Amino acid sequence: MQSWRKRASTKALIQPIAPASQLESTLMHRWSKLFIPTLREAPADAVVASHQILLRAGYVRQLGAGLYSYLFLATRSINKIVAIVREEMDRIGQEMYLPALNPAEVWQESGRWTGMGDNMFRLKDRKGADLCLGMTHEEVMTSIARSEIRSYKQLPQIWYQIQTKFRDEPRPKSGLLRVRQFTMKDSYSFDLNEEGLDVSYKLHDEAYRCIFTRCGLSFVAVEADSGAMGGSQSQEFMVYTEAGEDLIASSPDGQYAANIEKATSTLVTVEDLPGEAAPELVHTPGQKTIDDVSAFLNVAQHHQMKTMALIATWPADAKGVVKTKAVVAFLRGDHQLNEAKLGSLVAGAELRPMVAEEIFATFNAPAGYLGPIGLDSEKTLVVLDKALEGRANLIAGANKEEHHLRNVTPGRDFKPTVIADIRNINEGEPDPITGQPLRLGKAVEIGHIFKLGYKYTESMGARVLDQNGKETMPIMGCYGIGIERILTAAMERSAASMGLSDRGDIRYALPASIAPFQVIVTVTKQSDATLAEAGETIAKALDSAGFDVLLDDRDQSAGVKFKDADLIGVPYRVNVGKKLVDGLVELVDRLTGNTIECAVNEVVPQLQAAIKQ
Amino acid sequence: MQSWRKRASTKALIQPIAPASQLESTLMHRWSKLFIPTLREAPADAVVASHQILLRAGYVRQLGAGLYSYLFLATRSINKIVAIVREEMDRIGQEMYLPALNPAEVWQESGRWTGMGDNMFRLKDRKGADLCLGMTHEEVMTSIARSEIRSYKQLPQIWYQIQTKFRDEPRPKSGLLRVRQFTMKDSYSFDLNEEGLDVSYKLHDEAYRCIFTRCGLSFVAVEADSGAMGGSQSQEFMVYTEAGEDLIASSPDGQYAANIEKATSTLVTVEDLPGEAAPELVHTPGQKTIDDVSAFLNVAQHHQMKTMALIATWPADAKGVVKTKAVVAFLRGDHQLNEAKLGSLVAGAELRPMVAEEIFATFNAPAGYLGPIGLDSEKTLVVLDKALEGRANLIAGANKEEHHLRNVTPGRDFKPTVIADIRNINEGEPDPITGQPLRLGKAVEIGHIFKLGYKYTESMGARVLDQNGKETMPIMGCYGIGIERILTAAMERSAASMGLSDRGDIRYALPASIAPFQVIVTVTKQSDATLAEAGETIAKALDSAGFDVLLDDRDQSAGVKFKDADLIGVPYRVNVGKKLVDGLVELVDRLTGNTIECAVNEVVPQLQAAIKQ
Incomplete structure (x- = not known):
């Protein structure tokens, strides 16, 4: 055996990092080589726009109730969203990755083993021990903090993870909007006191705004109910869409916005019936x-x-x-x-x-x-x-x-x-800040930040010594982002804003930052060698310029290719067609609907300008 | 409601990609702000080197039997490994992401619902339907191929995912080496015929070699048993280590290597007893x-x-x-x-x-x-x-x-x-290629490529039309990489090669490509403002030059800081100490043990040269 040990030279252990040229060379994608199973029609049970798009455009396929296989396009989009989330979260916290499979004990300590009811997937291992699939990770995070954090000097901490979550949703529906398995960025803050928690909460608020903005979403941050979990402050990040299941109230100027569960209004005084009589x-x-x-x-x-x-x-x-x-x-x-x-x-x-x-x-x-x-x-x-x-x-x-x-x-x-205050506000009542008439609208939640308080540190016995050597309970916050919700919300918003095509098809395009590709180069006639070659050249130029580009090199009619390009939601399209004889291609901005003609060597700068706009 | 729709301007949907300056600005990490819970001693049950390191250096904490929480350092290393795997796999295939939660039906179709026995975690949902946690995804991939692939024109396909796998391991042990939840890159190829499968298999072989090399691992590719699953060819990627549970045979020149399950030798002829008599x-x-x-x-x-x-x-x-x-x-x-x-x-x-x-x-x-x-x-x-x-x-x-x-x-x-051939070879027998004496050694498997054949396409009824319009079964390959195994194998190899310190501590360092940080800047006396400032300057310079750098700015003794830096396995260390008065710092290459003095403004080029070596 020993002889082998000797063979393990230390040189072999520190391999050079691959040369930059290799790392930077990206793969240009050709549609003809990809697996993008588009459908002519969405299945009848797909009602909301994002569900129809996800199936028709070959983003996902259903495996079971509330369980979806993410194919190539969905995985690309989700990876882009995850990269944005990770980058912004790294500015304020530290990434971890906790087991999805949790022993019952840690949930029993917090009292949530029974509290979670049928929503939690439970199982037994080969030895008969109780396990569950974690829906959130307050317990596991608190158990780590309890064991490892002893002093105020180790605070504050913000720990996050990007992870698969499981929830036994009673009525899975609407494609990826209500599912039994999904991806969540969840984070947890531990602070010495409320002032510290205010800072951690604020950091998350800012990070979330940055994340959603970079993902191209127009969102509202609304006051949310925090009562049932015993927290003190809570805010949801919402995207208005008819596909949503939340109702939110907001003032026309956006100064005030709240979930209906929390929304208040300044009531107009009403006259009482007159008199001083007894009942x-x-x-x-x-x-x-x-x-x-x-x-x-x-x-x-x-x-x-x-x-x-x-x-x-x-x-x-x-x-x-x-x-x-x-x-x-x-x-x-x-x-x-x-x-x-x-x-x-x-x-x-x-x-x-x-x-x-x-x-x-x-x-x-x-x-x-x-x-x-x-x-x-x-x-x-x-x-x-x-x-x-x-x-x-x-x-x-x-x-x-x-x-x-x-x-x-x-x-x-x-x-x-x-x-x-135990009543629902009504549409039109004066908002509590400036008294303008409140509006109600359906929305989908994409994020939630929450001052959790002492629920877990208390029940699970997490204690630290403060500056005076006194034992004290850390205060927690918890914060979540639904990764797939970002994609579906973007699809819903775009579909609502762009409306149906003349043929009754859903029209939409994704923000360039989260679309599976930023730009598609469509060769209108692949059998024409000149067009095919020009498409290749333009796609390569875009690729070299750092664009995430898809070359549609399939031997299909221009009509089919345009329709498919629209279907997968790529925001920019370059049509390489007949005008190439004059050195021109068409550049389509799917979101504005604008089409311009431009010289072949102007494609890169034009798109750079468009994307920076 | 409609009024809200109108507010959704299309402008909001195509947000600019964050300016490059913002994207490129990285966060320099300061140890004083991080959660790296190092331990003086490893728990008694941690026997193998990687298990001891992972716990002592604060990479992981155990949540339950075979279930580990990956803390900051482990998550960083694993993310780096995942990025390398993803980049190389993207060159040959398309990424997907399939549900970990699988309905029983798809496993019943292939016959593995019963075949997997107690190794598979099984559960019931709130409606009593049987589910399991997927151990591999042949079934789900085949079900997608069956529904979507109709023609030879859609072949070949290579689909991969990087995903959490669950396995109810009867005896979890050795830290991350034998666990119940782990991360796997699994891929599946679909080809029209065996020649196609040969190509897909070869592509994986090359990609795997590239991945492991970039991860700084010295590995051997060995012939592996493929009998039980009905496949025709199979190769394992192994790293020699005493912590491994596989036994492999190889010739001294490395031309021949095989798992003991498959290894053969050229036997020296032995003399029979003489005569022609009957029994x-x-x-x-x-x-x-x-x-x-x-x-x-x-x-x-x-x-x-x-x-x-x-x-x-x-x-x-x-x-x-x-x-x-x-x-x-x-x-x-x-x-x-x-x-x-x-x-x-x-x-x-x-x-x-x-x-x-x-x-x-x-x-x-x-x-x-x-x-x-x-x-x-x-x-x-x-x-x-x-x-x-x-x-x-x-x-x-x-x-x-x-x-x-x-x-x-x-x-x-x-x-x-x-x-x-149904016998074990013995150490010293002539290898079957050049006849040199075979050696046996323990190893850990980090990857496996496998010509699977028709098992799933046959049992699950996947069929395509070939060039002649004839219905035919696609042939499959399956391929896996154990993500955490790459990290643990690197730790085991380095620990074996570097040996124990004078105090009996494990010594090791990780390859720069997968270490949580490439370089650590250790300020030997943080209370000395000049040293602290110089540490900050050097760390920032390294950060700007693209190094993944950790600044140890803690108010601890130099001894503690050196020990902790060694413990977390960072391959390069810059000591900012007394010699700064002469404009010098120490540069330690942990892997060679070499220490050189160098001028402050030479740190970046010196390290660039070292890492490129």
Whole structure:
């Protein structure tokens, strides 16, 4: 054996780095050699634009529900997005890579082993030990921090990874928008105190803006709900698109933007009904709804109190005990309950409406006539929406079959447990900053930054010594970017903005920074040797100039080639055709729709100018 | 809603690519800001060098059995390896990214759902559907090819991915050498015929050599067993190290190298015992072993036939029927059975030795005295090792308690079902090319290329039309690289070559191409402002010159800093110390152990020269 050891010369270990010439030589791609399986039509179940594009253009193929194989084009785009994300994240943090396969123990410590429910994929290994596929990595990151970080001198830390995540999504749909396996950039910050967390949070905010801008996305940063996870501040990065499943509110000037779960407005004051009278019973036979009562008593909806009875249920504690609490929420008659806002008042619990039997059993009142007077605000969480604060002479349920009360005045006639904003804002209400009318729009979330607080460092026992030698808990932030969402959001936005073609086909083009290729050189007639050669020359010139170029050298009609080029979303196209006899080619900017003729040797500078614009 | 659509100007979609200045500005790393948790001692269970290094130098931390969190240093090295692999693979194929989570159906089609046994992680989703974590992706790749490739015109294809793989390894050990989650570059080729496969295989061979060379590894390409999977040619890329679990044979000049599973030798002819006599019964009471009989009959071991009785068991077929076959192998008395070679004769089956009762029940002969004469070579697979071909007058079992036979001559006295090489070669035997003495050594596999054949295209029904419009099966190759293995193999080799320090510490350094940093600038006294400033200047100059540089700006003793720099394996170190008053710094080449003094402004050119060497 030893003789072999001797053969291992140290020289062999330090191989030269490959010479620059080799490293820099890129491969120019020829369509004829590539696997880009385009389809004439998208499958019927592909409804949203990005789903149709991804399938038709041969970006992806479905393997199973919510599971997609990324083919050549998708992988190229995603690699470009990942490179941008990595570069910007490297400015503020350190990259790691944690196991996707997690032992149950670390999740049991944080309490999320049960908390994650059916959304988490669970499995057993050959020895019967419980494992799961990590949905996020707070636990693993905290376990590393707990073992390795002992002193304030080692803080702050920002650790990130770019990794495959698994989530057993109950209803996978919309192509890559709602899947069971996806790529996420997740990062975690550890700071000594809140001021430190403010800095880590701000760094992420800036990095994210830079990332999304470089990816060519127009996005809005919105205030987001942070209640349920116990955090203190939270912001989502959203892209407006009808394919999104979030609803966001924003002011026309963009100064204010928030997820509907969090959005507030400055309400226009409404007039109360006049008088100082005490509550008075009114017979309202069969009048159960707000509309009914408005008509029956001839009052406005905003003169009424809407009553919602719910039950909050917390997950079983270590002893298996399940805690519940009755919740009654009062809103202005014309307002709607916002479950996320109400949920933040019962952190960690699930909320569901009570059925009539439960209402009767709990409050001894009939459903439809439940009201505020006489509720035990210690036993029951009685929540008064902020919009009812200071109001007087309202109509409310009387806790008696077929009766309401007039002249109910919160504060005087009953005391809520808490007054809080628990309503949905409505389109057109004044924004809370400048009072302009708020607009609502659907959007897709591409990133999220979140001041997480002490949830994990507390439950998992991470402690450091501060400057005074005192043991203290580090405070955490967590931050995520959905890598594939960047690609799909870009497709959705472009398709919405460019509209359908005359034939009814989706039109779109990707931002040059994340498109699988920046420019395509289309030889309109490959059998014409002069055209073929010119295409080759132009593509090589673009390649040498640093463009990511695709040469369409297939023996297909110009029509097919143009259509395919459009289908794969390359933003710039050079058509090498008949005008070559005059030394000219066509340069198509897919995004503006502009086409110019230009001399062959002007292609590179023209495109350089276009891309820098 | 529409109003929002209008706000989505097309301008926003084509954001400028970030200006070059921004893209090119790299981040110079300062140790004081990094998370590199070095340890004074490796945990007791870390036996092999790479395992000790990975833990002590803060490259990784263990999360569970065979599950490691890659911290900053490991992630940097692995990203560099991945970049090299990607660049070389892009020259020959197209990158994809397939789901790690696979529906059972696709594995059932190929028959591997049952074939993979306990090595495959299996799970159920919320609807109870069976899923697994893919160990390799032949099935998914073949399913894509089956759906999308219809014509010979679309061939050849080489598709690769760089992806996390999961394997429920029964005994995870040796740090990253045997784990349950790891990163693999796997690729798959589809060709019209064997000539095409030869080309795809050759392209991979060349790409792999280039990859490993660029990663600074000294490797051997060895012939490997390809029998069990039904392939026709197979080659492993191996790195000699005592930490490896493979045994390989090679000639001193390296012209011949093969895995022990496949290695052959040119045997020196041995003299047969004289005479022409027929087989003759000899009483050999209590003489069961080769040694016993040699002594008892006063013959050499090579005059004897060694008998091995085994059972081959094939996995249950679609109807649940399990096929078995008795196998009797005859070897020269001084030779050892090679199970891989014998296994290739019963493709797909598992082999195990018969117990005495089975031998008696099957052959009506006592264990220890089983012999060739009278065996039914149709019912039983009777295998004669090639080394016994042409031999005469051998001693063999007589199928009778306490008796052997003399004068047994294969061919004359019995007919084997097959004559094949089924023995292990021994160290020192002549290599089959030039006849030099073979050497055996332990090695770790870093890559494998394999002519897979028709196994998956046949079982999964992938068909294309050839040039004549005839339906034909594409032929496949599969190819793998263990990404982490490249890092660990480099650590093992360097540690073996550099030996221990005076204090008994492992010494090693990584090749510059895959080290987390190429060069470290160590400020020997950070509190000395002149030294600190000079360190900063030198590090910035190296950074600007394109080096991946780490500045050790920690307020620690020079001794601690030197030790830590060694520990993380950076190949070049610049010591900024007392000699700075004379304008000099020390430049340490960790691999050669050479230290030179050099002027501050000579650091960059000196290191450029060193790295190009």
